[in-house]
Amino acid sequence: MADKPNIILIFPDQHRGDVMGCAGDPVAQTPNLDRLASEGVQFPNCCTNSPLCMPARASLMTGKYVNEHGVWHNWNAADRHGPAHVRSIRDAGYHTAVVGKTHLYVHGAPDVADTRDRVQELYDWGYVDTHELTGPWASRRIDSPYTDYLAEKGLLDAHRDYIGHYLTGMRSGELRPWDEPPPPLSPEDHLDTYTGRTAAEWVRNYDGDKPFYLQVCFPGPHDPFDSPQEYRAMYNPADMHVGIMNKPTWPVSPQLDYVLRWSALDGMTREQKQLMATFYYAKVTLIDHAIGMLLQALEEKGLLDNTWILYTSDHGEMLGDHFMSHKIVFYEAALKIPCIVRPPAGSRKWKSAALTDQIDIAATMLEIAGARPFERSDGVSLLSKVQAGPDAPNVDSHKEAVFSEVNLYSMVLTDRYKMTVHSLTREPLELYDMVNDPNEVDNLVIDRAYKGVREELTERYINALLSRTDQEKLKAFQDIAAMRGS
Numbered sequence: 496m497a498d499k500p501n502i503i504l505i506f507p508d509q510h511r512g513d514v515m516g517c518a519g520d521p522v523a524q525t526p527n528l529d530r531l532a533s534e535g536v537q538f539p540n541c542c543t544n545s546p547l548c549m550p551a552r553a554s555l556m557t558g559k560y561v562n563e564h565g566v567w568h569n570w571n572a573a574d575r576h577g578p579a580h581v582r583s584i585r586d587a588g589y590h591t592a593v594v595g596k597t598h599l600y601v602h603g604a605p606d607v608a609d610t611r612d613r614v615q616e617l618y619d620w621g622y623v624d625t626h627e628l629t630g631p632w633a634s635r636r637i638d639s640p641y642t643d644y645l646a647e648k649g650l651l652d653a654h655r656d657y658i659g660h661y662l663t664g665m666r667s668g669e670l671r672p673w674d675e676p677p678p679p680l681s682p683e684d685h686l687d688t689y690t691g692r693t694a695a696e697w698v699r700n701y702d703g704d705k706p707f708y709l710q711v712c713f714p715g716p717h718d719p720f721d722s723p724q725e726y727r728a729m730y731n732p733a734d735m736h737v738g739i740m741n742k743p744t745w746p747v748s749p750q751l752d753y754v755l756r757w758s759a760l761d762g763m764t765r766e767q768k769q770l771m772a773t774f775y776y777a778k779v780t781l782i783d784h785a786i787g788m789l790l791q792a793l794e795e796k797g798l799l800d801n802t803w804i805l806y807t808s809d810h811g812e813m814l815g816d817h818f819m820s821h822k823i824v825f826y827e828a829a830l831k832i833p834c835i836v837r838p839p840a841g842s843r844k845w846k847s848a849a850l851t852d853q854i855d856i857a858a859t860m861l862e863i864a865g866a867r868p869f870e871r872s873d874g875v876s877l878l879s880k881v882q883a884g885p886d887a888p889n890v891d892s893h894k895e896a897v898f899s900e901v902n903l904y905s906m907v908l909t910d911r912y913k914m915t916v917h918s919l920t921r922e923p924l925e926l927y928d929m930v931n932d933p934n935e936v937d938n939l940v941i942d943r944a945y946k947g948v949r950e951e952l953t954e955r956y957i958n959a960l961l962s963r964t965d966q967e968k969l970k971a972f973q974d975i976a977a978m979r980g981s
Contacts, residue, residue: 511811512831534841541834558872561900565968582621587866592624595712691785722777748924845885849893
């Protein structure tokens with residue numbers, strides 16, 4: 496058992512896949528992520544199975560698509576007694592632990608006052624050690640070890656007042672994303688720094704005789720983009736990539752219309768978009784520095800030569816592209832997520848252009864651990880590809896299509912096309928030629944010349960995906976949505 500390698504999954508919230516130096520971003524300051532990439536493999540075409548927190552996390556945990564596990568939005572939770580990669584890794588002989596935000600249950604539920612009140616649910620998923628936090632929004636009213644830490648330092652009221660001001664201002668329209676002030680906390684006391692420091696302490700203190708599987712679930716860079724001023728000063732707004740300043744044009748799907756209205760970015764200028772981006776990039780850099788704490792702890796204990804490190808996220812962030820914020824759409828900024836796999840002791844640096852997704856990451860960790868693979872999952876482990884290296888045949892092929900779903904919308908992406916349909920009617924709503932239109936400006940969904948493409952994507956992929964829908968879980972979700980008036 497001692498011969499098995501340790502596994503660390505570093506899992507931030509809402510980190511879009513292109514905001515890293517190692518991803519080719521000339522502005523992003525991410526030296527520790529760049530180090531991981533220089534000692535491993537990057538998969539820049541890795542996609543989330545849902546561009547929303549709880550559905551994406553449920554897919555990573557269970558190896559199932561959204562229509563199978565039934566978590567179509569952040570309003571309901573997956574069955575914690577069903578498949579769980581954490582439990583399977585635990586049962587394969589690992590000591591499992593998590594530090595950070597799991598979001599495996601509804602944070603808005605009235606019976607959630609403290610993350611420690613729900614620890615049994617995390618045990619059911621397979622975690623042995625738990626140090627669970629919330630995201631910044633929920634930290635306004637839900638207690639956790641982090642709010643205890645702030646309270647002990649006399650900082651909790653200031654933190655909660657700041658979050659409350661952000662939420663109230665955004666909902667009223669009085670506060671725009673580019674107007675957001677820095678937080679009242681020092682970098683040392685920031686939620687993401689606390690997460691990285693706590694994870695590093697866990698590594699230093701672990702003395703068990705089993706290999707460990709540790710999840711480090713940073714609550715950032717999810718909004719609010721509450722990056723400290725010291726980190727904001729590291730970026731010049733004029734240096735930021737402007738991105739896609741094109742609004743969706745007719746025909747606009749109900750999904751896009753909803754996010755456009757919710758984002759409320761009408762009138763945003765290029766300069767405002769660039770300024771907002773500095774806040775987000777600064778938060779990514781803050782998290783990168785916290786990752787450095789974790790790597791230092793691994794080095795001090797001599798564990799880097801026997802530890803797999805995987806870095807990914809639940810989904811991306813629109814960051815003003817197409818005049819949208821947050822996620823819940825299938826545009827590249829929300830769909831593509833980082834995916835770095837660093838083997839023990841590191842390897843030759845290389846990239847694979849293969850299409851991959853979150854359930855592949857779950858399958859990879861199961862294989863690394865020698866755990867039983869999921870039954871009836873489309874997750875395909877990346878382990879053999881990583882071990883074969885960049886000179887192996889088919890280095891840039893893995894899956895011919897990947898899927899993502901949210902709020903009763905389903906998407907298929909191939910190496911050429913991306914199509915979104917309504918999950919119940921299967922009516923096509925968006926179609927993009929990703930080769931000739933990588934910015935997804937021209938929606939071809941009603942173009943007669945692409946009728947055959949739409950039919951083939953539906954018959955070959957969408958029908959197969961949605962034939963797996965768990966009707967009982969779908970009905971339960973629809974009942975919740977009706978109750979919420981959504």
